[in-house]
Amino acid sequence: MKVAVMGAAGRMGGAVIRVLAETEGLDLVAAIDRSGEGDAGLRSGVGALGVDFDADVRAVDGADVVIDFSLPDAAEALFVQCAESRTPVVTGTTNLGDRAEAALQTLQALTPVVQAPNFSQGVTLLFDLAARAAELAGPAFDAEIVEMHHRHKVDAPSGTAKRLAEVVAEAKALGDDPFVHGRSGHTGARTDGEVGVMTLRGGDVVGEHTLLLASAGERLELTHRATDRTIFARGAVRAARWVVSQPPGRYDMRDVMGLRA
Ligand code: NAD
Numbered sequence: 001m002k003v004a005v006m007g008a009a010g011r012m013g014g015a016v017i018r019v020l021a022e023t024e025g026l027d028l029v030a031a032i033d034r035s036g037e038g039d040a041g042l043r044s045g046v047g048a049l050g051v052d053f054d055a056d057v058r059a060v061d062g063a064d065v066v067i068d069f070s071l072p073d074a075a076e077a078l079f080v081q082c083a084e085s086r087t088p089v090v091t092g093t094t095n096l097g098d099r100a101e102a103a104l105q106t107l108q109a110l111t112p113v114v115q116a117p118n119f120s121q122g123v124t125l126l127f128d129l130a131a132r133a134a135e136l137a138g139p140a141f142d143a144e145i146v147e148m149h150h151r152h153k154v155d156a157p158s159g160t161a162k163r164l165a166e167v168v169a170e171a172k173a174l175g176d177d178p179f180v181h182g183r184s185g186h187t188g189a190r191t192d193g194e195v196g197v198m199t200l201r202g203g204d205v206v207g208e209h210t211l212l213l214a215s216a217g218e219r220l221e222l223t224h225r226a227t228d229r230t231i232f233a234r235g236a237v238r239a240a241r242w243v244v245s246q247p248p249g250r251y252d253m254r255d256v257m258g259l260r261a
């Protein structure tokens with residue numbers, strides 16, 4: 001299978017290229033990035049692969065599937081290109097925004113797409129456990145979410161924290177936007193209908209997410225800690241193998257892992 005990587009010179013792009021290099025039957029055919037130079041394999045630490053970085057998104061043509069970990073503008077250009085070439089896409093870029101989201105809607109009508117804010121198996125399980133815990137705990141428990149990532153992350157809260165918050169809000173039937181992002185000054189007491197979603201940034205933390213369910217006299221915490229971003233790359237590569245044989249549509253890691261009820 002011929003695989004193109006978008007954002008190939010980034011932290012995640014490099015991790016994907018390393019996983020591809022150790023996986024039978026998957027070949028890197030394009031490494032797209034505006035900031036990479038020379039052989040993408042050398043930069044990723046797997047030795048020369050004979051594929052140079054290319055800034056032009058049209059380099060995806062000829063690939064069977066594209067794996068994208070980039071930025072919203074880059075992802076948007078990729079989605080437009082892949083709609084034209086009908087190339088299946090696995091995308092992990094977070095906080096896409098309206099324009100890239102619209103391009104993704106167009107793309108998924110034409111070709112299969114896996115989109116996940118987090119490609120790890122553990123977080124995919126966390127979403128399921130969080131929904132169940134929030135629903136069973138009921139209104140007696142206040143739900144709050146805390147996430148922490150490395151100091152280089154440019155968007156907040158993380159896509160995973162947002163998804164976790166949506167899962168909890170849905171399970172507790174709190175409406176579309178009960179989220180509070182930070183508290184400071186005289187905020188008044190916490191209301192029953194809100195879910196705090198708090199962001200910490202620092203050091204080299206790969207990604208940590210905690211759902212707290214707090215009641216009088218007790219607190220339940222569900223935490224996922226990623227210590228190696230290879231888990232996201234492995235999940236994305238697994239999704240790439242899976243997506244090429246699906247009909248057009250948007251899928252997530254629960255579909256890939258066969259967890260969909
Ligand atoms: P990064 O900054 O290390 O890499 C992004 C790369 O994209 C850079 O090399 C940059 O040059 C390239 N890029 C940006 N705009 C471009 C453009 N217009 N054309 C070509 N290349 C362009 O970031 P990262 O840590 O690798 O994260 C990338 C994205 O993946 C972020 O949105 C992050 O939140 C997300 N992420 C998702 C998961 C997941 O499991 N879904 C896991 C980790 C990170």
